[in-house]
Amino acid sequence: MLNKQQANGKAIGAACRHSGRALEDCFSRNPKVAKSDIFAGWKEMNEYMLAKKMxxxxxxAEDCGPDPEDKKKAAPEQHNTSAASEPAKDGE
Structure with a gap:
């Protein structure tokens, strides 16, 4: 019998496979969940989908908003303008 954490990991893995997400993406999006549990659910769903030709x-959910990484890329870099406006001193 599975404990709650294992069952949760298997459900996450199955959902990732059903949505077409790669196993590695599923691992990176769920770092606190045991990879073995995610893999077990992903594998079971993969076998089921192949057998049923799904x-x-x-x-x-991917359409709900930008990925946090995308926000970092889209945000303009902020530079310290006060240091840039001062002339460089000799020896520094």
Whole structure:
């Protein structure tokens, strides 16, 4: 019998596979969940989908907003303008 953490990991893995997400992406999006549990759920769902000839159902959650990494890329870099406006001193 699975404990709650294992069952949660398997559910996450199955959902990742069903939505067409790569296993590595699933691991990186869920760092606190045991990789073995995620893999077990992903593998079970993969076998089920192949047996039933099911297609991937893309997640609509990806359309909800930008990835936090995208925000970092989109934000303009901030430079310290006070240091840039001072002339360089000899010897520094």
């Amino acid at each position: 297609d991937v159902v893309p997640s609509s």
